[in-house]
Amino acid sequence: MTAEDGVPGDDPVALAQRLVRVDTQNPPGGEEPLARLILRRLRAAGIRAALEPLGEGRANLLAAVGPPSGPHLLFAAHGDTVPVGELPWEHDPLSGDLLEGRLYGRGAADMKGGLAAMVVAIERLAREPRLGGRVSLLVSAGEEVDCVGARAFHARHGMGDVDALVVGEPTGMRVANAHKGALWVEVRCRGRTAHSALPREGVNAVEAVLDAATIIRSRPLPDEDTTLAITRLGGGVRTNVIPDAAFLEVDIRSGTQGGRELWERCEAEIARRRARDPAFRCTTRVLLERRPVFTAPSHPLIALALALTGAGAPVTVPYYTDASVLATDPVPTLILGPGDARQAHRPDEWVAAERLWEAADVYHRLALGYLGGQTPAREGGE
Ligand SMILES: [Zn+2]
Structure with a gap:
């Protein structure tokens, strides 16, 4: 040496x-x-x-x-x-x-x-x-x-x-x-503003994004190696306004295609929810994908x-x-x-x-x- x-x-x-x-x-x-x-x-x-x-x-x-x-x-x-x-x-x-x-x-x-x-x-x-x-x-x-x-x-x-x-x-x-590979994804939810004293007049995007978070967090991980973390969350206008926009970001790491498949299952569940609930206006987008x-x-x-x-x-x-x-x-x-x-x-x-x-x-x-x-x-x- x-x-x-x-x-x-x-x-x-x-x-x-x-x-x-x-x-x-x-x-x-x-x-x-x-x-x-x-x-x-x-x-x-x-x-x-x-x-x-x-x-x-x-x-x-x-x-x-x-x-x-x-x-x-x-x-x-x-x-x-x-x-x-x-x-x-x-x-x-x-x-x-x-x-x-x-x-x-x-x-x-x-x-x-x-x-x-x-x-x-x-x-x-x-x-x-x-x-x-x-x-x-x-x-x-x-x-x-x-x-x-x-x-x-x-x-x-x-x-x-x-x-x-x-x-x-x-x-x-x-x-x-x-x-491991990395998959970074974003969920964006849209709503409609209203006075927060009359929440039914609006569509609450922050509550929608929290529902999306629940959907994402309840999917079982495919293996011990795969991790999923919600790493960013944002939205809202002010305390007394029903929010019309909110987002979250997710970082999935996996040594196999399991990470990709996990996200596809999340997306499918978000799509099902959107189909039956018109107030749930959430869309998903891949921000970055690095293969394992x-x-x-x-x-x-x-x-x-x-x-x-x-x-x-x-x-x-x-x-x-x-x-x-x-x-x-x-x-x-x-x-x-x-x-x-x-x-x-x-x-x-x-x-x-x-x-x-x-x-x-x-x-x-x-x-x-x-x-x-x-x-x-x-x-x-x-
Ligand atoms: Zn380096």
Whole structure:
């Protein structure tokens, strides 16, 4: 876990510090300077790399090493971070300070540490005399808000030629073969105002939205893994007016299609209620949908990662990633990164420097193992 091969710049910690010092808080993102810094570095190492602009100050970075024949492994890391936030920090969030083996700063864990380790791994792979296939790196913009970078990549390049995907989101170097999907939905109810002393003259939208909440909360969850939470609720005009508008929002997380099906059952019950009660004027709308991701633990990519990290069994991470957008037609996906998810989105976010060395090493060896191990098998027709 040191710079054992002595190549200048082969240090994921120093690189992660530099990346943390580039402000990519999203909104607005501003990932282009970060992508440009990595671009210059990769090109200096003789690696083919390009920026793909996404409008004012924003860009994806794409890089690749190895021959176009053979299997294709895609490393994905996002360049944006969540905002520094309102709570005070002890360490300057854009400092990249290194203290007692911890690198501090916004994005250190989520996920500039993982990004730095992937860049160093790609550089090491470029120095390999024979690669059995191609390794690409996508540094995406916008993951923390709308996955704009991953969506643009998918629209432009597709994933048809990608055999496997590695996402460097924080897992504390545990091997994750799955993450939950998210479904965010809204219920809006309309009514008619009236003086609240004469409630029957109006149609009460707040009471309708409370009924909708009861319907939603009374549907049984399909499995232990699926969660549903009503997270926003609003409406009303003033105390003495029957309200004509109200809304609620729901966040459903699920590792299976069960989350989607749960919401369809809620919608069906809301529709039944609307059909028999003309005063119940509620409509529903999906605000965001991120698919769950799952890869069989026996898949070579997962099995190899387990062997390299010495882990016994893969885990599921509770958050969603760019893989929800990239792996829509299922692509075998591994989520593995040096950050600790508990550090993400918090003040004094940090990542262990030692983990960054470990991650660069595992990404490097994972690619070698996957590309090397797969090449002969492909000729037999997978
Ligand atoms: Zn992240």
